[in-house]
Amino acid sequence: MTNDTTAAGPRATEPHYCEHCNDSVPHEHLDIKAVVAGARRDALREAGWMTAASAVAAGAAAGLAAVAAGTAPALTALGVTVAGWVVTTLAGLGVLGATRARLADSGAVLAGSFTTAALTPLVALAVALLTGGGWAVALVAGAAWLLCGALAALARARTYRALLLQPGEAGERARSAAVARSRRPGRREPVSWLLQAVAVAVCVWALTPLPALVVVLVPLAVVGVVAQARRRQGR
Template sequence: MEPTTTTTGCEHCADPAHRADPARRAESGSTAEAVDTPKARRQARVLVLSGAVLAGAAGALVVARSGAGPALLTAVGTVAGWLLVTAAGLLVLAAARGRGSLARATVLGGLTTAALTPLVCLALALLGAAWPEALLAGAAWLLCGAVAVAVRARAYQRLLSAGAADGARPGAAAAAGSSAGRQAGWWLGQGVAVAAATALLGAVPAAVLVLVPLAVVGAVAQMRGGQRVAARPHGR
């Protein structure tokens, strides 16, 4: 899970005539749907394929060096850790959403996942993960995130289709869908970070005391960067 703040900076919205004319707004929304959503879905598919290739290569390396047992243990442990971290973030988001704004809840959920991720890396390291297993952990984490991005892109596509059928404005949903493409770099960075953290914690477990706050700081920086990108006018 990765927090995003969807803020559109459509240059057409600055035009009073555009705001006053529903037909023109619908037309720009359709354009966003035609351009942004397919691009996001393509990027998500590429990310899933890349993650699968990396995970397969890392898994083959672990099998060749240590056998199938350690490879399976690392892969299953990483997927389980990703699911637990994501579930914890969603639970925090849901709890915070009932007490405040969605934006604040999303931030809290994202910070929760960021803080828990180094703990998963520590657990994997304590299982005896050497550097090949650390590579597999990073690749498996990347693949999990890529699948999540792909599922999210498909969900936005369904939302756009439903909005078109109901006559609703699809522009906001399309803009949100396009954010899936911006997440590609973040997911890749997470995979590298998980691999590096697992290898480091295998040698120095106490480093988790530094990695937890560092992960939170990184998540905050990513959120702010996402806000700046989302606020840019289309095409700039």
């Protein structure tokens, strides 16, 4: 008499079929609904903390500058920076809209980015000349640029949340972008947001003793946009 110790059940050689698509090749299925829900949640949360942090930074920088340089220079730096941000943003959007008919979407976005990058050192120059510059004023300019960028991110997040649920081609593109972004973890927008504010503050500080340096900073800002675009294409 022999004892059979083989466990009952499917044989080891029997293929396993996916319950979703009946494919025997091992693979994973992406939950699109979960990705979209996560993208909507993350967009608003990220923009929310960016806005809160930049508001605190702007208030602290303005208070410090008022003590160190005076109330008038601090308020002037704040106002000129906000106005400059609005002008550069509108100029970039204008170039984007004007070139979209002749270029691909990526080319139009790049042209708009070149425009905003080239105008940003001019905003820093205006702040330095109108306030007398200095490190305190530079802090206000950087923090104000930070706040403007955060508010823009908050507005984009609200639009993006609605777009992700929108039927049609635009909504489908947004959902495809959300899926692609979920596979490339990272926080590129907050990093870029912080670096732009730091660059504005450094430009104001550097242009205070040497306004002519703006002729170097303008092309340097454009080169920075080109480098960033190439790095993104390489990913």
